[in-house]
Amino acid sequence: MKVQVKHELESTKELVTGADVLINALVEAEVDTIFGYPGGAVLPIYDAIYRSNAPFEHVLSRHEQGSIHAAEGYARVTGKPGVVIATSGPGATNLITGITDAMMDSLPIVVFTGQVANSVIGTDAFQEADVMGITTPITKYNYQVTNLLELPRIIKEAFHIASTGRPGPVVVDIPKNISSELSDAVYDDHFALPGYQPNKNPNPLQITKLMDALSKSSRPLILAGAGVIFANASEKLIAFAEKFQLPVANTLLGLGGFPRSHELSLGMAGMHGSYTANMAIYECDLLINIGARFDDRLTGNLQHFAPLAKVAHIDIDPAEIGKNVSTEIPVVADAKEALIALLATSNEPVDRSAWRDQLTSYKKQYPLWYDRSEAFISPQWLMEQIHDLSKGEAIVTTDVGQHQMWAAQYYAFEKPNRWVTSGGLGTMGFGFPAAIGAQLGAPDDIVISIVGDGGFQMTFQELSVVKEKKLPVKVIIVNNQALGMVRQWQESFYEKRYSESLFMENPDFVKLADSYGVRGMRVEKEKDVPKVLQEALAFDGPVVVDCRVVQQTSVYPMIAPGKGIHEMIGVRK
Amino acid sequence: MRRIITATVQNRSGVLNRITGMLYRRQFNIESISVGASETEGISKMTFVVEIEDHQKLEQLTKQLNKQIDVLKVSDITEKAIVARELALIKVGGSGQLRAEIQGMITPFRASVIDVSRDSLTIQVTGRPDKVEALISLLKPYGIKELTKTGVTAFLRGQQPTQVTELNAFTI
Known part of the structure; x- marks a missing residue:
């Protein structure tokens, strides 16, 4: 009976499916790339993609985790929301790591998950998972569509929420009956979010307070986080630092927000940061945090964090202010707007050459160091080579662990949006799929994925994607046949009991790449590194380079767990 | 606190x-x-x-x-002038003589008996949490068979005095 009615309607008016409505809304949101994987509950959506001539590219991953990390890489490099489609149940749950990662690192992601039909939700139907329940704590917001009429509005809201304020992931769960429903309805996509009004402009009173504090300060310091990069505030930050001669330390995720080669740059602060940056935090009398969240890997033991400093904190998310470190001057604002306001004040720079000289002498006395063994490959030296041979201009993605820290230490970033790393969640397997998204988002740039042999084995199935899409991603495996950071901690804090951290078996990565039709290379001696890297970088296509590095190498300097920021170990003159 | x-x-x-x-x-x-x-x-x-x-x-x-x-x-709203109320239902065992005793005891609390069976009675009490607690502890010796509370609901009084004398943090 119902079918008949629909047939009658079809003959008079054009009916489209809910999935078509979704595709139209994506086109309207100017989506150019979709990362996804089909399945039962998203069949109507994939059918709509097949039928549509929408101007976006669909990237078929080989595991949903690959889709979400690629979307993260895309979002990190372009600043635009990464879009993911996955099916219900296992498709959705395979995204969980990436959604959490995006939440921790504030990446704008819009995820569409299929869901079983409304009539069977709650009955433990085939491939049913409580996506709303599972993703509530790991998303900025999530929706389940219960009425097709709401779909365009929800999609508009989802993109708005994901990409404004402090960015984050939004999940839209679409039951199969909604995506397959035929309708000729006229949609209204206007939305109002009275409970979501991010504040971009700083309170002038707080700006005055900050500038007053600055004029009284003899040892000021800027701590610049990812908020600077999200706000496109890099230039304003440089102008502000230069005008008032303020030294700048970066967080891990803030790297590139301030040029490393700048004379005011102290490099990275935190657990494996530079001695100078950490001592500057310890000794400063005014700490101006711009868009960082005082993560525990940055602060070390909070009791010893910036003990002499008055703290000012500029953040678009008010809940970050005062969360870990009590703050005298809270500035709830977009980093760029706040910096513009700070630059517009009439305050004059104060001479603080003593403080500058002190930091300069720290820089000279306690630089980053490593022991080089020319017979093998020192991983830190390898990073310097990668940096030099790519002229410091590549987009670099990493997993988590030793190679990530070495990349952060030795790949000196000069510009924002070129550093794609899993900071907050610390996700192994992030780097390679993230490089796929980064390369799609920045097709003209060199994208280098520096990964460990452990992490790469978690997501290397995406080699099919680089082959298929002809993406010239350069994968550099920092292969120490171990879970390097776990091994390091076992060496330092568990009396060298290397429990399950050394790989007895690894694949032949060259053959592995070869089996995907991707060029594989191996390098085992320092003297061969420049030639191999040059060849890999010059090659017109994806390359996997298996770099055998010294296993018993540790990342230094380091703030040991529980210690203060001034108690770094492995510092050398 | x-x-x-x-x-x-x-x-x-x-x-x-x-x-x-x-x-x-x-x-x-x-x-x-x-x-x-x-x-x-x-x-x-x-x-x-x-x-x-x-x-x-x-x-x-x-x-x-x-x-x-x-x-x-x-x-x-802890430090504001507020009205805060919760409701509790308390079932206590009791028959005959005991009932009259309980009835007498709950009257000052403006609580009421809302259900009676052969060997139990159910009392409803509404008020600030401290009052509800006071009644509950008074009824404890009689044997509380079942107890349920709604949790506090509250909002500001129509008028806020310049100085708030209620110390809700301690008494709610």
């Missing part, structure tokens, strides 16, 4: 789960929570009683609540 926090929220599906999930995840200890419709359609009102260590944690609580997209307004 014990605080009373109210939140005005959009009545969307999952909103209670969002909020309690966030409180749980961030290790806030909820003593009671009550939710219900407000004067505006589509808007609900929540009242939380929470036990909080210090002011920094309290600030985090209100900020994290405010950060929720469905939350429209958050107020810590």
Whole structure:
């Protein structure tokens, strides 16, 4: 009976499916790339993609985790929301790591998950998972569509929420009956979010307070986080630092927000940061945090964090202010707007050459160091080579662990949006799929994925994607046949009991790449590194380079767990 | 310290789960929570009683609540002039002589007996939590068979005096 009615309607008016409505809304949101994987509950959506001539590219991953990390890489490099489609149940749950990662690192992601039909939700139907329940704590917001009429509005809201304020992931769960429903309805996509009004402009009173504090300060310091990069505030930050001669330390995720080669740059602060940056935090009398969240890997033991400093904190998310470190001057604002306001004040720079000289002498006395063994490959030296041979201009993605820290230490970033790393969640397997998204988002740039042999084995199935899409991603495996950071901690804090951290078996990565039709290379001696890297970088296509590095190498300097920021170990003159 | 926090929220599906999930995840200890419709359609009102260590944690609580997209307004009304009420249903064992005794005891609390069976009676009491607690402890010796409470619901009094003399933090 119902079918008949629909047939009658079809003959008079054009009916489209809910999935078509979704595709139209994506086109309207100017989506150019979709990362996804089909399945039962998203069949109507994939059918709509097949039928549509929408101007976006669909990237078929080989595991949903690959889709979400690629979307993260895309979002990190372009600043635009990464879009993911996955099916219900296992498709959705395979995204969980990436959604959490995006939440921790504030990446704008819009995820569409299929869901079983409304009539069977709650009955433990085939491939049913409580996506709303599972993703509530790991998303900025999530929706389940219960009425097709709401779909365009929800999609508009989802993109708005994901990409404004402090960015984050939004999940839209679409039951199969909604995506397959035929309708000729006229949609209204206007939305109002009275409970979501991010504040971009700083309170002038707080700006005055900050500038007053600055004029009284003899040892000021800027701590610049990812908020600077999200706000496109890099230039304003440089102008502000230069005008008032303020030294700048970066967080891990803030790297590139301030040029490393700048004379005011102290490099990275935190657990494996530079001695100078950490001592500057310890000794400063005014700490101006711009868009960082005082993560525990940055602060070390909070009791010893910036003990002499008055703290000012500029953040678009008010809940970050005062969360870990009590703050005298809270500035709830977009980093760029706040910096513009700070630059517009009439305050004059104060001479603080003593403080500058002190930091300069720290820089000279306690630089980053490593022991080089020319017979093998020192991983830190390898990073310097990668940096030099790519002229410091590549987009670099990493997993988590030793190679990530070495990349952060030795790949000196000069510009924002070129550093794609899993900071907050610390996700192994992030780097390679993230490089796929980064390369799609920045097709003209060199994208280098520096990964460990452990992490790469978690997501290397995406080699099919680089082959298929002809993406010239350069994968550099920092292969120490171990879970390097776990091994390091076992060496330092568990009396060298290397429990399950050394790989007895690894694949032949060259053959592995070869089996995907991707060029594989191996390098085992320092003297061969420049030639191999040059060849890999010059090659017109994806390359996997298996770099055998010294296993018993540790990342230094380091703030040991529980210690203060001034108690770094492995510092050398 | 014990605080009373109210939140005005959009009545969307999952909103209670969002909020309690966030409180749980961030290790806030909820003593009671009550939710219900407000004067505006589509808007609900929540009242939380929470036990909080210090002011920094309290600030985090209100900020994290405010950060929720469905939350429209958050107020810590602990130090304001407020009306706060909860309702308790208390079933105690008792027959004959005992009933009259209990009846006499609950009268000053303006509580009432709302159900009687052969060997038990159910008392309803409404009021500030300290009053409810007082009645419960008085009834304990008679053997409480069943007890249920709604949790506190509260809002500001119509007029706020310049100086608040009620010390809700200690007495609610």
